[in-house]
Amino acid sequence: xxxxxxxxxxxxxxxxxxxxxxxxxxxxxxxxxxxxxxxxxxxxxxxxxxxxxxxxxxxxxxxxxxxxxxxxxxxxxxxxxxxxxxxxxxxxxxxxxxxxxxxxxxxxxxxxxxxxxxxxxxxxxxxxxxxxxxxxxxxxxxxxxxxxxxxxxxxxxxxxxxxxxxxxxxxxxxxxxxxxxxxxxxxxxxxxxxxxxxxxxxxxxxxxxxxxxxxxxxxxxxxxxxxxxxxxxxxxxxxxxxxxxxxxxxxxxx
Amino acid sequence: xxxxxxxxxxxxxxxxxxxxxxxxxxxxxxxxxxxxxxxxxxxxxxxxxxxxxxxxxxxxxxxxxxxxxxxxxxxxxxxxxxxxxxxxxxxxxxxxxxxxxxxxxxxxxxxxxxxxxxxxxxxxxxxxxxxxxxxxxxxxxxxxxxxxxxxxxxxxxxxxxxxxxxxxxxxxxxxxxxxxxxxxxxxxxxxxxxxxxxxxxxxxxxxxxxxxxxxxxxxxxxxxxxxxxxxxxxxxxxxxxxxxxxxxxxxxxxxxxxxxxxxxxxxxxxxxxxxxxxxxxxxxxxxxxxxxxxxxxxxxxxxxxxxxx
Numbered sequence: 375x376x377x378x379x380x381x382x383x384x385x386x387x388x389x390x391x392x393x394x395x396x397x398x399x400x401x402x403x404x405x406x407x408x409x410x411x412x413x414x415x416x417x418x419x420x421x422x423x424x425x426x427x428x429x430x431x432x433x434x435x436x437x438x439x440x441x442x443x444x445x446x447x448x449x450x451x452x453x454x455x456x457x458x459x460x461x462x463x464x465x466x467x468x469x470x471x472x473x474x475x476x477x478x479x480x481x482x483x484x485x486x487x488x489x490x491x492x493x494x495x496x497x498x499x500x501x502x503x504x505x506x507x508x509x510x511x512x513x514x515x516x517x518x519x520x521x522x523x524x525x526x527x528x529x530x531x532x533x534x535x536x537x538x539x540x541x542x543x544x545x546x547x548x549x550x551x552x553x554x555x556x557x558x559x560x561x562x563x564x565x566x567x568x569x570x571x572x573x574x575x576x577x578x579x580x581x582x583x584x585x586x587x588x589x590x591x592x593x594x595x596x597x598x599x600x601x602x603x604x605x606x607x608x609x610x611x612x613x614x615x616x617x618x619x620x621x622x623x624x625x626x627x628x
Numbered sequence: 629x630x631x632x633x634x635x636x637x638x639x640x641x642x643x644x645x646x647x648x649x650x651x652x653x654x655x656x657x658x659x660x661x662x663x664x665x666x667x668x669x670x671x672x673x674x675x676x677x678x679x680x681x682x683x684x685x686x687x688x689x690x691x692x693x694x695x696x697x698x699x700x701x702x703x704x705x706x707x708x709x710x711x712x713x714x715x716x717x718x719x720x721x722x723x724x725x726x727x728x729x730x731x732x733x734x735x736x737x738x739x740x741x742x743x744x745x746x747x748x749x750x751x752x753x754x755x756x757x758x759x760x761x762x763x764x765x766x767x768x769x770x771x772x773x774x775x776x777x778x779x780x781x782x783x784x785x786x787x788x789x790x791x792x793x794x795x796x797x798x799x800x801x802x803x804x805x806x807x808x809x810x811x812x813x814x815x816x817x818x819x820x821x822x823x824x825x826x827x828x829x830x831x832x833x834x835x836x837x838x839x840x841x842x843x844x845x846x847x848x849x850x851x852x853x854x855x856x857x858x859x860x861x862x863x864x865x866x867x868x869x870x871x872x873x874x875x876x877x878x879x880x881x882x883x884x885x886x887x888x889x890x891x892x893x894x895x896x897x898x899x900x901x902x903x904x905x906x907x908x909x910x911x912x913x914x915x916x917x918x919x920x921x922x923x924x925x926x927x928x929x930x931x932x933x934x935x936x937x
Contacts, residue, residue, distance in 0.1 A: 391756035400760050475737045504740045506728035513732035518801040519698050521725050538865050539721040542809035549801040558872050594737035598763040609918040615935035627880040627901045
């Protein structure tokens with residue numbers, strides 16, 4: 375089974391995003407960038423499907439292709455995935471920040487070319503917080519989708535996926551090929567070892583342009599401004615419970 | 629313009645999140661219809677008909693719609709989309725699951741998790757874990773939008789809209805297997821007026837429940853947890869408050885043994901009053917807390933229980 379894993383280069387999750395003074399966006403100059411944390415989980419699960427780790431049969435995945443859409447430096451993100459165990463990479467270069475609809479259309483073109491049996495991707499990127507690309511890709515392909523996966527079992531031509539939903543867990547069986555988006559608790563991603571980082575340097579990364587796919591990537595949404603959220607007024611310290619309860623009663627919340 | 633709201637319903641009732649989404653829809657247009665999707669959902673449709681300001685309620689029922697599977701919901705809604713300029717749903721896990729799928733089928737850019745309606749084509753939404761707010765203008769003919777329920781007031785009851793039956797689709801390539809819902813007598817986390825939330829400092833699942841449950845019961849509160857507490861197995865997944873869990877905005881949020889990482893703050897910093905109890909005086913949670921108490925939860929929580937009487 376061939377698995378396609380889309381990954382995104384985003385601001386590191388430990389960095390607090392700063393809004394630019396001119397309100398045109400978030401300042402990404404000289405900020406640490408990393409692989410989107412949910413995408414790391416998707417790469418890890420794909421590699422486990424290949425290795426036969428946890429409850430997966432060895433060789434469930436036979437080839438793992440990693441694709442990223444973005445600036446040249448997104449190759450580093452692909453390289454990280456290759457060091458974790460993916461087989462080869464594809465970068466679709468774009469200097470502008472593409473919307474989920476454009477990304478889904480480009481990924482559909484990649485799926486049409488690569489013909490994977492499973493697309494495994496993060497449930498959301500921690501920059502745009504859209505939570506949309508996987509669902510949109512599934513729609514464009516007319517494939518079934520299973521979002522927010524916390525457990526994946528592959529067998530009998532199906533992906534049986536336990537999903538994290540409001541109020542608990544739901545299990546679905548999606549006929550392959552399918553799109554599965556992963557949630558935090560699916561697995562704990564590995565750190566790439568130094569030998570694997572060295573080996574990853576020899577793996578192939580194909581580079582293409584968005585224009586190679588003949589897809590309409592024009593933005594549909596215009597960002598009018600990006601602002602800081604309202605700041606909370608400074609709080610006060612209390613030193614005992616009676617004082618705290620009195621203050622909460624005065625504030626009208628008890 | 630006409631707006632379709634896809635209801636969040638639970639068996640025979642419509643959830644509060646639906647009322648809040650209707651408020652956002654009414655900010656767009658006076659012609660708001662509510663769609664109830666499911667199987668055996670007539671009672672929920674009748675409940676939706678009572679929401680003030682609703683023009684009519686559409687009821688779509690089929691076997692494939694019983695569990696709100698994305699493929700069936702998408703087919704049903706796309707079939708109705710011709711009559712609407714905007715389609716809204718609360719940003720619940722169901723809404724997040726099927727709305728982008730609907731948007732892609734309609735070839736429009738979905739607009740996720742709005743916190744404000746500026747005009748019929750302009751909206752505000754949080755990005756970067758709530759560290760920035762973007763104001764975006766959509767050029768699409770149809771808008772497909774999920775609404776963050778915690779930032780809108782619930783539409784009142786008192787309407788009497790007619791209920792119409794519409795065609796429901798079948799699920800196709802996805803089958804429902806089962807579900808395990810967490811049973812709780814406490815208020816729902818997203819709708820609770822008071823939330824008490826525990827972090828990694830509680831140290832074990834037994835300690836988490838021993839400390840948090842009695843306090844929640846005393847306050848009539850819902851129990852939440854930080855990602856660290858959930859990852860460590862102290863609390864179930866659906867307790868998680870944060871960028872990757874639930875977003876809450878109760879009147880009172882009490883954070884116990886929670887450091888206040890960026891991703892946690894994204895889920896609770898719009899609460900009216902925030903109380904932090906933490907023994908580390910430098911914990912980032914104190915920067916957003918209205919009332920901070922530097923103390924070990926082991927002594928602070930029993931004292932608080934006593935003071936509450």
